[in-house]
């Protein structure tokens with residue numbers, strides 16, 4: 180199993196590290212435009228192999244896509260991250276051109292790759308990859324909901340004063356400060372609705388903290404987060420590489436599901452060797468449906484900023 184990660188920055192390198200530690204891939208190619216940067220990250224990571232006990236070979240390359248040839252999965256993390264005070268949507272101008280050219284270079288050398296899009300604004304970048312390539316829709320996946328759900332579980336575990344492994348919860352909708360839809364009604368602690376343990380006000384606070392999870396960390400770190408994003412991407416890569424048939428909320432092209440059309444937005448999907456093998460349609464209540472619709476309107480507004488004729 181060969182995996183390419185474009186962008187050897189904070190998220191790309193973190194993702195490579197978690198993939199290597201999980202030891203399911205034969206090769207990870209890290210590629211970046213900065214001279215020697217990906218090679219340096221690859222060498223640094225390879226020097227952890229004997230310490231951490233993995234066999235995955237990590238290779239670095241400065242923009243030489245021949246090294247990525249015949250990758251099974253390619254992850255796009257290239258582009259700029261936001262600074263404190265910015266929204267993800269403000270990154271569209273620079274990142275759209277990068278994502279478009281990178282996806283074309285990937286497919287030139289790996290026409291059968293499944294692409295995972297991470298660069299922001301992620302739902303719109305995922306839509307751009309659909310519009311600018313001929314890949315079938317199951318092979319283009321946007322990563323956002325897996326991270327947002329992990330943050331939701333972290334906030335729930337804080338409120339319930341229990342380990343994160345005791346809680347379950349999911350965030351659907353757009354990967355933006357206002358567009359996320361944490362499904363608080365469906366969140367559980369060991370199958371018991373979390374509303375049994377915390378007040379409605381506290382649960383609302385958990386949802387609000389979850390939605391601004393990325394902005395909160397960006398303010399604290401001066402740039403956006405990378406450990407949980409890298410871990411979330413590695414989980415999606417593993418689900419596909421190992422044909423796990425696991426369910427994650429991912430940004431998927433919708434064609435009527437949830438009453439939505441012609442956009443990519445976070446919904447639960449089953450991930451396996453064929454990428455998105457199924458879109459799971461949840462029975463949402465009226466309030467949840469209204470929030471998802473509003474979120475979709477926001478994503479579409481950002482999509483409209485793309486120049487798809489370029």
Ligand SMILES: NC(=O)C1=CN([C@@H]2O[C@H](COP(=O)(O)OP(=O)(O)OC[C@H]3O[C@@H](n4cnc5c(N)ncnc54)[C@H](O)[C@@H]3O)[C@@H](O)[C@H]2O)C=CC1
Pocket residue numbers: 185186187188189190191210211212213216256257258259260261270274277281296297298299301322323326354402403404405408
């Ligand atoms: N979807 C999600 O949940 C998340 C998305 N992100 C997004 O991921 C992206 C990367 O974030 P970081 O790794 O923190 O940024 P970073 O600045 O640390 O790394 C980005 C890397 O991309 C490289 N790059 C730029 N243009 C390139 C090109 N044409 N080809 C190859 N490499 C190129 C840069 O040289 C840099 O090393 C940002 O857009 C950020 O907003 C970050 C966290 C979570």
Ligand SMILES: O=C([O-])CC(=O)C(=O)O
Pocket residue numbers: 260261267299326354392393394397403404408
């Ligand atoms: O907040 C950001 O800009 C990066 C990101 O998408 C996240 O960490 O959720």
